Amino acid sequence: MPLSFYIHIPYCVKRCGYCDFNTYTPGELKAGSDIAQVSNGYIDLLIQESKIARSEVSTSKPISTIFFGGGTPTLMEPADLGRVLKSLEADFGFAQDIEITIEANPDTVTKAKLNQLLDTGINRISFGMQSASSHVLKTLDRTHNPENVIKATTWAREVGFNQVSVDLIYGTPGESIADWDQTIDAALALPITHISAYALIVENGTKLAAEVKRGEIIIPDEDQTADKYLLADEKFTKAGFNWYELSNWAKAGGECRHNIAYWQGSNWWGLGPGAHSHIDGKRFWNVKHPTAYRERLISSTSPIMDSELLSDSEKESERVMLEIRLPEGISKSSVTSAALLRLESYLTGGQLSAQDWELGRISLTLSGRLMADRIVREILL
Ligand SMILES: C[S@@+](CC[C@H](N)C(=O)[O-])C[C@H]1O[C@@H](n2cnc3c(N)ncnc32)[C@H](O)[C@@H]1O
Ligand code: SF4
Incomplete structure (x- = not known):
């Protein structure tokens, strides 16, 4: 079975109001005032964990996909991300056609930085666009200017990324069908090969959930959200992006192989705090907080917090849930x-x-x- 790595970067400059991912701002970590300070030494911890993976994983197969997710991986220095890649390559080997993706916030890249990322071997980039409408971005509490997505995707193609994706969110309170239509058109005007579009989930404990609870904003009804899905599918398909998973569309050859590996129940190791792994039917996950993760590793203790062996019926439920989302069913x-x-x-x-x-x-x-x-x-x- 092919082997994949997920590499978690748990830092963001600011937390978006809807997001409950395992990510922290420097202020939340109370360890300093900027990302460089709070992430100091983090890459070495990831490399240290990758050595544990090497001793635990028996496969002799080279790595087929790697995904830097977050958080905001593009806040890290490209040379540091390159160090993790070099170490993984030395320990496991890379498949000749390895896919290495990085998630990026459009505000955190320059053309020079994109060039450096490409030089490390990263060959796929996914930008968090979310919406082209300023008022929707404001409700989502996003910091980026829609113009930056055009700049960032264009630079990515210019420096040589062949696979460029954007993430969109639909169903944000206050988003009209016309707003979503404009977002779809704006995404399709970009030089991209892949689109993920997810309905907004109001996650408990987020700023957005508090606003909804107080009645300050109202969640759109399900029928309107379904209409938005249908509109997106129609326009994406017409533009040559075919659905290959419920929420993902790609030009031919632009499918994300890392996500396909997840959906097909492949083997993957997640490096970093809170990261989950799945190796030969066993699931395990790391301690969630970056401080706990650091403490474990500096005392030469495994960061794995717990594990479970899936029963046959759990494996079956999971298979059905994931595979029904694919066109082949x-x-x-x-x-x-x-x-x-x-x-x-x-x-x-x-x-x-x-x-x-x-x-x-x-x-x-x-x-x-x-x-x-x-x-x-x-x-x-
Ligand atoms: C870790 S973020 C991507 C990278 C980067 N931090 C960014 O936001 O641009 C992964 C994606 O998850 C999606 N996401 C996060 N929270 C969500 C929510 N509550 N509902 C729907 N999508 C969500 C967003 O589309 C986001 O782009
Ligand atoms: S930038 Fe991305 S990971 Fe960070 S808080 Fe916003 S959506 Fe979440």
Whole structure:
């Protein structure tokens, strides 16, 4: 089975109001006033953890994908990210066609920095665009100016990134269909090869959740959010971006192989605080806080906090949940006959592809994609 690495960079300059990712501002870490100060020594900890991975993982296969996620990985010095890559390459080897992605906040890159990132071997970049509408960005509490996304993606292509992606969010309170339409057009005007579009999730404990609770902002209804999905799919498809997972569209050859590895239940090791790993059916995860992570490693203790072995039924639920989101869906022979009976109404209702059903597969049509969770529940009942 191929091996992937996720590398977590848990720092952001400012926390966006909707985000509950495991990331920290310098102020939250109370260890200094800037990112350079709080992240000092962090790369060495990642390298140290990668040595633990080397001793634990028995595969002799080279690494096929790496993903720097966050947080804001582009706050780190490219040379430092390059040090982690060099160490992984020396210990595991890289597949010839390795895909190495970095998530980037559009405000944190310059053309020179993009050049340096490319020089480290990173060959795919994903920008957090979210929206082209200033008032939506304001509700999301984002700091970037929409103009910076145009600059950043153009520079990325100019310096030689062949794979450039943007992340979009739809369904933000106050976002009209016209705003979303404008965001879609703005994204499609960029020199990109991949788009992820996720409906906004109001995560407990965020500033956004508090605003919703106080009634200061109102979450749009589900029908409008579904209409936005349909509009995005129509326009992306027309522009040559094909859906290859419920929330992801790509030009031919632009699919993110790292994400495909997750969805197919492949092996991956997550480096960094709070990072999760999955190796041969075993899941384990690291202590969440960067300080706890540092303390573990400097005392030569493993940062792994806990682990679980998935039971066969848990593995099966996970497989169904992930694979139904892909265009090829799942095979009919892998589900119970009772589940097949329950799915018949979705087949006649047009939410499952009749053509694929004949070929022995359960796959979602466009209207089925809007109720993927319900269909998963029917399968697993
Ligand atoms: C770790 S962030 C990406 C990198 C960078 N920090 C940025 O925001 O530009 C990963 C992506 O998760 C998505 N995301 C985060 N919180 C979300 C939420 N509550 N609902 C929907 N999408 C969310 C955003 O689209 C974001 O671009
Ligand atoms: S920049 Fe990205 S990771 Fe950081 S708080 Fe905002 S959405 Fe979350």
